[in-house]
Amino acid sequence: MATQTAGTKVKAIDCLHFIDGQYVPSRNGKTFANINPATGEVLGTVAEGGREEVDLAVQAARKALKGPWKKMTAHDRGAVLRRIGDLILERKDELAMLETLDTGKPLWLSNSVDIPRAAYNFHFFADYIRALGTEAFQQDDVAINYSIRRPVGVVGLINPWNLPLLLLTWKLAPCLAAGNTTVMKPAELTPMTATVLAEICRDAGVPDGVVNLVHGFGPDSAGAALTEHPDVNAISFTGETTTGKIIMSAAAKTLKRLSYELGGKNPNIIFADSDLDEVIETTIKSSFINQGEVCLCGSRIYVERTAYDQFVEKFVAKTKQLTVGDPFDPNTKVGALISEEHFDRVNSYIQLAKQEGGQILTGGKRPESLQQGYYLEPTIITGLDNSCRVVREEIFGPVVTITPFDREEEVIELANDTHYGLSASLWTNDLRRAHRVAGQIEAGIIWVNTWFLRDLRTPFGGMKQSGIGREGGMHSFEFYSELSNICIKL
Numbered sequence: 001m002a003t004q005t006a007g008t009k010v011k012a013i014d015c016l017h018f019i020d021g022q023y024v025p026s027r028n029g030k031t032f033a034n035i036n037p038a039t040g041e042v043l044g045t046v047a048e049g050g051r052e053e054v055d056l057a058v059q060a061a062r063k064a065l066k067g068p069w070k071k072m073t074a075h076d077r078g079a080v081l082r083r084i085g086d087l088i089l090e091r092k093d094e095l096a097m098l099e100t101l102d103t104g105k106p107l108w109l110s111n112s113v114d115i116p117r118a119a120y121n122f123h124f125f126a127d128y129i130r131a132l133g134t135e136a137f138q139q140d141d142v143a144i145n146y147s148i149r150r151p152v153g154v155v156g157l158i159n160p161w162n163l164p165l166l167l168l169t170w171k172l173a174p175c176l177a178a179g180n181t182t183v184m185k186p187a188e189l190t191p192m193t194a195t196v197l198a199e200i201c202r203d204a205g206v207p208d209g210v211v212n213l214v215h216g217f218g219p220d221s222a223g224a225a226l227t228e229h230p231d232v233n234a235i236s237f238t239g240e241t242t243t244g245k246i247i248m249s250a251a252a253k254t255l256k257r258l259s260y261e262l263g264g265k266n267p268n269i270i271f272a273d274s275d276l277d278e279v280i281e282t283t284i285k286s287s288f289i290n291q292g293e294v295c296l297c298g299s300r301i302y303v304e305r306t307a308y309d310q311f312v313e314k315f316v317a318k319t320k321q322l323t324v325g326d327p328f329d330p331n332t333k334v335g336a337l338i339s340e341e342h343f344d345r346v347n348s349y350i351q352l353a354k355q356e357g358g359q360i361l362t363g364g365k366r367p368e369s370l371q372q373g374y375y376l377e378p379t380i381i382t383g384l385d386n387s388c389r390v391v392r393e394e395i396f397g398p399v400v401t402i403t404p405f406d407r408e409e410e411v412i413e414l415a416n417d418t419h420y421g422l423s424a425s426l427w428t429n430d431l432r433r434a435h436r437v438a439g440q441i442e443a444g445i446i447w448v449n450t451w452f453l454r455d456l457r458t459p460f461g462g463m464k465q466s467g468i469g470r471e472g473g474m475h476s477f478e479f480y481s482e483l484s485n486i487c488i489k490l
């Protein structure tokens, strides 16, 4: 099915499951429609998996643990990972178009961030695995202790719809690097790039059964089946905190190992001594990139009072210049929200902001010219304090609040006054203050004078209700492998 949009001939794909090296429909033939967020039209069909498909996939993954995959050395696995990264880059244009069709994000963003980072996730872990060591301890002349790593086993990877291929590969690369096999469950709203990834893994030399993919929904569907399956050893999940709690209770019955990257309501703290133009250029991104549908977005902006008016005036002016529209138009800065349901949810927070006494300085509504598709103007709200729901709850849209502060201690308290703890941005040219304040912000990642600058060796994840565990570099191997300590008496 081809969808003509902005002069780009884009061919959507129907999505089947990928089990034991083959694309297969659901046994009961069930499918659901895949909707294009930019137009509201049907892109194609997706096989709807359930317990039966998940069980077939888990059986294939379990069997593959004992097949040729087990005999591959770390070096061999590294070569396969590198090949997957290479094939992602070879198919970059196709993957970028599919990602934009599925998500409504601008094509330039898929091309510049999502797909290149997906390839890099594989190249990074292909290299990392070659440097991986363990640990050994000499106990005088009594004993020598050394640790060995082995795969956890069959791992369920449950992925969100905001950065579909980036986040799926962020899990899949280390999962495979550590020698595991997997059943992937992409978000039902964004099935296409995950479907192509399965074929890329096969083409790169991943043996049948190592990588499996089952499409479907969460509750009473593939997601629930995966989290409850007794033969799945671990689950890595990125998504909403509420869903995380449901998965945790399901996984508890079989004591699965869990790695969670959940929601955030991230503070963006701006001191008056920072370079406002530089701050605003980055804050436009940290507020509205990917339609604000990024768990790391700095949706709570706190500005030192002496710079508040100047910041607000400049930031609003810059925001008004952002083009909202067709994701395939190269001038578009803000595309379509992922679905009608999410559009309504984000909109409800804008209405709530008015009820809570906030002022909408710009945005807050669908652009007049875009009556089809789920478009919302980037929105800036002032006049709300930390007691307001709009300041406390994750909105996951192009909506930010701005609040002034007077003292360092005050803004640290404001920033930490949340049950989330994923990321934060901090802007100041005072070196001592940067270290002092960053060390007091309760978040997994604190960016100083930047945002979303990523070194994949670093621990990535949130605290409090923003997640459990860290992934990245060695931290991924801590999750995706089991350590055994072997003690040899001398």
Ligand SMILES: O=C(O)C(=O)/C=C/C=C/O
Binding pocket: 162, 163, 167, 170, 293, 294, 295, 296, 454, 460
């Ligand atoms: O950059 C990453 O590794 C990552 O996990 C980004 C997550 C964004 C979530 O919305």
